[in-house]
Amino acid sequence: MRCHYCEEEATFAAEKGGVKVGLCTDHFRERLECISDSEELASLEDQLDVTRTD
Numbered sequence: 001m002r003c004h005y006c007e008e009e010a011t012f013a014a015e016k017g018g019v020k021v022g023l024c025t026d027h028f029r030e031r032l033e034c035i036s037d038s039e040e041l042a043s044l045e046d047q048l049d050v051t052r053t054d
Contacts, residue, residue: 001013001020002022003022003023003024003027004022004023004027005024005027006024006027008024008026008027009024010022010023011023011024011025011028012025
């Protein structure tokens with residue numbers, strides 16, 4: 001599978017509703033940085049209690 005944004009080999013893949021999308025490491029990091037500051041992620045972190053260590 002190739003990256004959705006470039007022709008590199010995909011390192012990560014996600015699937016939803018039968019649609020599968022791959023990302024290379026660089027684009028995965030880029031997208032992760034983009035969502036790391038989002039309110040949606042903060043809300044999800046609160047719901048999942050990601051600060052828990054057990």
